[in-house]
Amino acid sequence: MLMRMPEPPVTGGEIYYSRLREYLKVRFAGVENISWQTKPYKGPLRYVIGSVLKNLSLLKHLKSIDSGTIILEDAADSHDLFLFNAATRVLRGILGKRIYIVPVVHHLDSPLIKKQMLKKLKLIEEGIFFNSSDGIVVNSEFTKGFVKDALRREIETVTAYPGLNVSGLGKNLEVKPKCNGIHLLFVGYVTSRKGVDTLIMAFEILVKRMKQDKLVLHIAGDLTRDANFSQQIKDYSDEVGLAEKVIFHGRVGNRELEELYCSSDVFVFPSIWEGFGMVLAEAASYGMPIVATDAGAIPYLVKDGINGLLVPPRDAEKLAQAIERLASSPTLRAQFGKANRRLAREFDWDESFSKVARLLEKLDSN
Numbered sequence: 001m002l003m004r005m006p007e008p009p010v011t012g013g014e015i016y017y018s019r020l021r022e023y024l025k026v027r028f029a030g031v032e033n034i035s036w037q038t039k040p041y042k043g044p045l046r047y048v049i050g051s052v053l054k055n056l057s058l059l060k061h062l063k064s065i066d067s068g069t070i071i072l073e074d075a076a077d078s079h080d081l082f083l084f085n086a087a088t089r090v091l092r093g094i095l096g097k098r099i100y101i102v103p104v105v106h107h108l109d110s111p112l113i114k115k116q117m118l119k120k121l122k123l124i125e126e127g128i129f130f131n132s133s134d135g136i137v138v139n140s141e142f143t144k145g146f147v148k149d150a151l152r153r154e155i156e157t158v159t160a161y162p163g164l165n166v167s168g169l170g171k172n173l174e175v176k177p178k179c180n181g182i183h184l185l186f187v188g189y190v191t192s193r194k195g196v197d198t199l200i201m202a203f204e205i206l207v208k209r210m211k212q213d214k215l216v217l218h219i220a221g222d223l224t225r226d227a228n229f230s231q232q233i234k235d236y237s238d239e240v241g242l243a244e245k246v247i248f249h250g251r252v253g254n255r256e257l258e259e260l261y262c263s264s265d266v267f268v269f270p271s272i273w274e275g276f277g278m279v280l281a282e283a284a285s286y287g288m289p290i291v292a293t294d295a296g297a298i299p300y301l302v303k304d305g306i307n308g309l310l311v312p313p314r315d316a317e318k319l320a321q322a323i324e325r326l327a328s329s330p331t332l333r334a335q336f337g338k339a340n341r342r343l344a345r346e347f348d349w350d351e352s353f354s355k356v357a358r359l360l361e362k363l364d365s366n
Contacts, residue, residue, distance in 0.1 A: 001033040002058065002081060003074040003104075010222070010251060011189070012278030013106045016139070016162050017074065020104070023353040028360070034061065036080075044118075047079075055083035062088060067097040070360050072137075075105040078129040085132035100134040100363045107275025107296070108146050112193070126150050135359050139276040142297035158359050162278045163349030181214035182327045185264035185288070187257070187279050188271070189225045190233065190248075195270030195293065200233055201316035202270070202323065204240050210324055217242075217268075220249040220260055261286040265333060266326050272313040274298050285344035289336035291322045307339035 001021060009018040025031045036054070058081070065071075071088075073081050085101050092099040110126055113119040130136065130150045136157040138144045144159055184203075188194045196219065206212040223230040230248075237246045252260070261267075267283035267290045274280075274296040281301060283290060290308030292298050302308040309322040326333055 001031065001072045002077070003033060003072065004035050004077065005033055006035075012162060012276070012282075013074075013076070016106070016278070017104070019163070019349050020072075020353060020356065023349065024357070024360075027357045034058075051079045052083065054080040055087075058084045059087055059091075062091055062095070062099070065097065065099055067099070068364060069098075070100045070102060070363055073101065073103045075103045075108070075126075075129070078103075078109075078126055082125045082129040082132070086128055089132050098366070100366075101132060102135045102137060102360065102363070103130060103133050104137045104139075105143055105147055105275070106139050107143060107273065108150075111146065112273055123150070127152070130155070134363055137356050137359065139278075140297045140300060142300055143275040156359060156362075158355045160352040160355050161347050162276065162281065163347050163352055181216050182212075182266065183264040184215060184217045184266050184268050184323065184327075185260055185283075186217070186219050186221070186268050186270075187260075187283070188221045188269070190219060190221050190223050190230045191226045192229055193272055194221075195272050195313060196233055197229075197236075198270045198314050198316050198319060199268060200237055200242070200246065202319035203246065204242060205316060205320040206324060206327075207242065207245060208240075210320065212324060212327060215245065215323075215327060217246045218249060218260055218264060219246065220252050220257060222251045223248065261288065264288065266291060266323060268319075268323060269293070269298075270311075270313065270319055271295060271298070277301055281344060281347055284340035287337040287341045289326055289333045290340065291319065291326060293319075301343070307336050307343055 003017050005017050005021070006014060009015045021031060021033060088099060088101060108126060110119060110122040113122055127150050130147060131152050133155060136147055136155055138147055138157060138159050139162060141159055144157055147157060186196065186199060190196050203215070203217050206215055234248060237243055249260070261283065267288040269277070269280055269290065269292040271277070271293060272295050276297050280290060280292060280298065284307065290302050292302050292308060292310060293313040294310040295313045299310060302310060304310040309325065311318040311322050
């Protein structure tokens, strides 16, 4: 497994890979992981040089890899692996080894890139990366569509949704702890892609213009992924007088996160792009009504008016209106919460990963 896998895993993707590794250890003779830390972006030239050097450094492992090995890769590291994949397909024939490549895809970077030249380069990189593979695993049908657009030949692609075995399912969550006001919860990296800036602006509208002065906003997530952005958000909250109503928890442990889920009333997730949105499924398992954007794969999980409310990304006004609608209606919150508990039961780790195992066994039998 060529995947960056910190311990303990925190993000949805990290939890997914960690769970997948443990599942495969039971099904296959040996499972090893090669992990590395991605260096920060410091301009196009250093990016290209660093990418090439990482690809070359990984190629040295090929000589020691046994025949009958399947390499699982994190598609988020396609820049560190696209040359490795292409070279592996050539060298495995020369070395006479059965070595197969299977990327695991949570989301693609190319749809997020606005500069046309960089976008074209990323599309080329992703094209080489995917077309050099022998099978592909995606986390949603939405992501599968983007991957298929990059393919120039038939490659078996399986959809393995994240599971929720360690979520709120099975816990007694019928009665939430009593607390003053309506508590909103956001969970995720505090970055622009997650729409936290839009969330703060919407919250300002709610408190100051809509006079929803009983609202409290909890933001749980790593503040160091984009430290400058996080500081700007915190400074802005202070400047507009929201410091006492916006609580930045930073990165939290499982127990504290569970307490936040159980004691909050509405889950808000204004992300501008998601390949799946595992945190939405997690919030659903705690019976939380959801306000989210209609971006990326989110509408596959959150159905507007059924288990949550959807708004356009980067629209603070409509986000505020949707939150106000839920904050003002205990009946609607309860209705959406029950629908989300039913939704969460559809996700199971073992069922999803059995699809991955079948793909790998099929390749191994070739």
